[in-house]
Amino acid sequence: MTESIIGAGNPGASDGSVITRPARIAVQNVTKSYGSRRKPTLVLDTVNLEIAQGEFLCLLGPSGCGKSTLLNIIGGFLTPDSGSVTIDGRKVERPGPDRCMIFQQPALFGWLTALDNVMFGPRAQHKVDASTRDRAMSMLDTVGLAGTANKYPHQLSGGMRQRLSIARALINEPQVLLMDEPFGALDAITRxxxxxxxxxxWAEHHMTVVFVTHDVEEATLLADRVAVMAANPGRIVHLDSVDVPRPRSYDLIDSPEYSRVRMQIRRTIENGGHS
Ligand SMILES: Nc1ncnc2c1ncn2[C@@H]1O[C@H](COP(=O)(O)OP(=O)(O)OP(=O)(O)O)[C@@H](O)[C@H]1O
Ligand SMILES: [Mg+2]
Incomplete structure (x- = not known):
């Protein structure tokens, strides 16, 4: 490992924005097996990871190494066999509105308009008041969908649908955004x-993001830190920070720091998880 577990976290939104509050995630000695009790398959082996408030962390690794399993455990959708996940010291035991999950295929309600999809969370939680509709409209604006409030998901492109699913998550003011290969199904340009x-x-709201990908370029472009996982059993084998100033864009992708981190990650993956 090339650095301490806790990265240089970013402070919360300085403009007092209500969208997110900072969070800190601690994954401690998490193990998970699938299969029968007689013949279990160890999928996560003693995973430890701390994610600072407002940090953007990418989980990177080959297919089947347990990225989604770990993300689902952080989200409270799966229970670890042993170990724990805490957010700000509180143990995660079930899904909660403080954590929102974004999947590769956007989870939208096809029979609801874009606006009603965004309003769904507040309605389900009985948190609708006079300002909710305006907030939902402003969320649509935030994700560049201001003109599509009355459109249905099938009338939107893949990228628009994914942005709508992000707006749907953000209206719940999540402390943590959990993203499982959210752009994996998109063409290269839209991606x-x-x-x-x-x-x-993220630059505007500084929510804590855990972003799963198997794309090294994507991870190094987005992340403060990259946690590289290896399979059989799934574990974190390398943790590296991407010390490239923000705001970032594709112009920076050939900078020395990007190249260093990319090379290191590639070497780790090629060496079967040994950095
Ligand atoms: N419900 C399940 N029952 C049994 N085995 C499972 C289950 N879910 C996942 N697995 C196994 O656990 C391992 C890790 O799966 P997981 O989906 O977490 O991997 P991943 O890193 O997200 O892969 P991918 O990049 O393909 O999405 C795989 O070997 C998979 O076959
Ligand atoms: Mg997966």
């Missing part, structure tokens, strides 16, 4: 636009 969109969104 690049979405990466820049997410960078800008």
């Amino acid at each position: 690049g636009q979405m990466q820049e969109f997410l960078l800008n969104l």
Whole structure:
């Protein structure tokens, strides 16, 4: 490992924005097996990870190394066999509105308009008041969908649908955004636009982000730190910070620090998880 577990976290939004509050995630000695009790398969082996308030952390690794499993445990959708996840010292035991999950395929309600999709969370939590509709409209504006409030998901492009699912998450003011290969299904151009969109969104609101990808370039472009996982059993084998100033764009992708981190990660992956 090339650095301490806790990265240089960023402070919360300085403009007093209500969108997010800072969070800190501690994954401690998490193990998880699938299969029968007689013949379990160890999928996560003693995973330890701390994520600072407002940090953007990428979980990177080959297919099947347990990235989604770990993300689901952080989200409270899965329970570890042993170990724990805490957010600001509180143990995660179930999903909660403080953590929002964004999947590769946007989870939207096809029979609801874009606006009603965004309003769904507050409605489900009985948190609708006079300002909710305006907040939902402003969320649509934030993700560049101001003109689509009355459109249905099937009338939107893939990138627009993914931005709508992000707006749907943000209205709940999550402390933590958990993203599982959110741009994996998009074409290269839309994917690049979405990466820049997410960078800008995060620069504005500084929510804590755990972003799963198997794309080294994507991880180094987006992350404060990259945690590289290896498979069989799934574990974190390398942790590196990407000390490139923000705001970032594709112009920086050939900077020496990017190249160093990319090379190191590639070497780790090629060496089967030994950095
Ligand atoms: N519900 C399940 N039952 C049994 N095995 C499972 C289950 N979910 C995942 N696995 C196994 O656990 C391992 C890790 O799966 P996981 O989905 O976490 O990997 P991943 O790193 O997200 O992979 P990918 O990049 O392909 O999405 C895999 O070997 C997978 O087959
Ligand atoms: Mg996965």
